[in-house]
Amino acid sequence: MTAKKSLDRPGWWMDLPDSAESRHYLGVRDSIAAHIQSGDLAPNACLPSERQLQTGTGAARGTVRAALFQLEAEGLIYRKERSGWYVSPAPIVYDPTRWEGFMSYVTAQKRSPRTELLSAREVAATAEQAVVFGVKPGAILYELRRRRHIDERAVLVESILVDPRMAPKLLDHDLEGSLTQVLRHQYNIDVARNRIEMQPCALTQEAALALRVKSGLPGLLVTRISEDAQGRVVEYDQEYWRHDALKISVDIHVR
Template identity: 30%
Template sequence: MTSFAPDSIVLTRKLPLWYQVSQSLRASILGRSPRDPLRLPTEEQLAGHYGVSVLTMRQALKELEAEGLITRHRRRGTFIEPTAQRGAPVRLLGSVDAIVAQQSGMATQLLAHGRAAVPAEVAEHFPDLAEVATYHRLRSDEETGEPTNHARNYVRPELADRIDPDDLVRWPMTKVLRDVVGADISRITDTVEARLADPETARLLRVPLLSPILHYTGVTYDAAGRVLDAAVIHYRGDRFSFTVTLDAT
């Protein structure tokens, strides 16, 4: 039987090893694809994967078992609970102008761009595509230079053909799509979740590994309901909050 393959982690001395391992494995379990196997590798295999002792691995697994995320069976192995999934996030709708304003006002560095196979985390938004254009940017405070968030955009290839990468240094993707490319943007759906900083996010945002961050997903639709762009942004948890104002009418 094939076993579930958890993500890797760079361990730090600032937190107990069992805690770091349990949180990393927890994130892997909650972020898994429905197609992933439920069986976990053995304690020895997991300990080798994370570079910790079997005793430390056992303590990490005990924590996840107490949460109800895994079940351990003698002689059969350890299995992910099929019902283990992220809590339903709050989804927020707002005006396109509000989204553009929220994304503006920061110094931006384009880290990379190109074409790639549709990643699993946004595959549901691009069922008709095998490949998307990708853009990875780092935004920083204009006055202090402190990194505030890093963003990945996944864009339909036919729209990306009309995008000048230099424009993404000056303006948010939403503005480029609407005002430069001329895309017919009908609505944007925002999803905000609390997450823990993975190694890449910790390095780019200069925060401790596994520190709290805001994980934002913004999906841009045209009038026909087709997804034009899926943005995945990681914000520093100590610099941002998300406020929503609802009218009574």
């Protein structure tokens, strides 16, 4: 999806009301949000510079920044390093009750997924990880760190642990696609159960660096333990999502 450089009607920010109310950061926030919600500003459209917004609203620079930070916290806009502010695209819809890999459910929603392998190595299991896998602390596990994109925007960074006893020489395979497919076709492993926990979080410095955002921004931590039909742990996955990139949706039929 190609990002628009600006609104089709140049200088729209000059129409923002110049009043005592508009010069308060919530007034600036409301004016920009209205243009987004009306469709005047399309997904991935670049917002005017802070100086242009100052000119259009008559607000102080600090007020404009406060409004932009508020919109970012609400998931309506996002920042690109040394590029500016952009309108957030629609979040991807995720149903935790269905077992479907990232590549599949993103593609099904007519979006473009991409996985980038950041590192693949052997690590020693911590005490917590040892309990998950039923091994002794210090036992060798495979660790994959991957960054995942939707329409070329980085939306999550994940750390996946796999027991080498389940998938020996896993690191020799192509791990930038679907790990589910690699485990299924190369090791005859299918997931029969997923235990998923989700909680709001502040992005850690490591996760923020990988997503090219500031640490401390709001995010969503998704922790997944996947088991096969015999109850053996196949994957232990921790995903740090951008808070504006994911929408949880569950359809429950009550009998």
